[in-house]
Amino acid sequence: xxxxxxxYGVIVGAHRRSGEDxxxxxxxxxxxxxSLPSDDDHPWVDRSIFAMPGDYPNGTYRSQxxxxxxxxxxxxxxxxxxxxxxxSKFERVLSQxxxxxxxxxxxxxxxxxxxxQWSPTDESLAGLLEDPPKPISNWQRTFRPG
Numbered sequence: 001x002x003x004x005x006x007x008y009g010v011i012v013g014a015h016r017r018s019g020e021d022x023x024x025x026x027x028x029x030x031x032x033x034x035s036l037p038s039d040d041d042h043p044w045v046d047r048s049i050f051a052m053p054g055d056y057p058n059g060t061y062r063s064q065x066x067x068x069x070x071x072x073x074x075x076x077x078x079x080x081x082x083x084x085x086x087x088s089k090f091e092r093v094l095s096q097x098x099x100x101x102x103x104x105x106x107x108x109x110x111x112x113x114x115x116x117q118w119s120p121t122d123e124s125l126a127g128l129l130e131d132p133p134k135p136i137s138n139w140q141r142t143f144r145p146g
Contacts, residue, residue, distance in 0.1 A: 005074040007086070009104040009116075011097060013064030014128050014136075023056060025098040025133060026064045032096045032135075033066065043072055043082055045089035063100070079112045087116070087141075094118060096135050098128055114146040 013029045016022050033050045040046035051067040053059035075082055083106065094102060102118040120136045127134030 003074040003076060003109040004071050005082070005109075005113075006069075006071050006107040007104060008069030009067075009102065011066040011068070011094070011102045012100045013066055014098040014100050014125075015062060015064070016128075023060070023064075025128070026055075026060065028133075029064060029066060029097050029099070032093070036093065040089075043086040043089070044070060045086065045093060066097075066099075074108055074110065076110050079108075079110055083112065091118075091141075094139070095137055098133060099136055100125075112145075115144045117142050117144075 014025050016024055030052050033047060033052055036045075036047040036050070038047050049068050049070045053065050053067075059065075072082070072086075090104070100120070104116040106113045106116070118139045118141050121138040121140065124134075124136045124138045127137070
């Protein structure tokens with residue numbers, strides 16, 4: 001039997017400041033997730049790992065919580081390559097979305113687990129207010145071992 005890595009988290013979708021278009025970015029995020037392929041090469045970042053919340057008021061009050069999660073076979077001889085490739089694919093998805101934060105928890109049988117967090121730069125956040133809004137394209141990623 002092999003070893004497993006559990007990866008799960010949430011992307012907090014961005015909203016507008018107020019007014020009629022407060023939730024206007026939510027359908028844009030849903031379209032991005034819906035447009036992802038239904039299958040992908042390993043390590044998987046496809047539509048099946050994401051879950052969209054319901055529309056207001058069922059599942060979304062102010063912020064849109066886009067959940068994601070998967071498990072994969074882990075490799076004790078190449079601990080970093082699997083995570084690095086997955087992160088690269090995940091960040092391609094993030095670059096198409098409108099969001100305020102993202103958090104990923106990695107649970108492994110081996111060292112290397114912990115929590116990744118993404119925070120958009122101020123410049124990227126300003127792009128959310130443009131017409132049309134711009135997806136988040138620049139961020140800071142941090143890792144806290146755990």
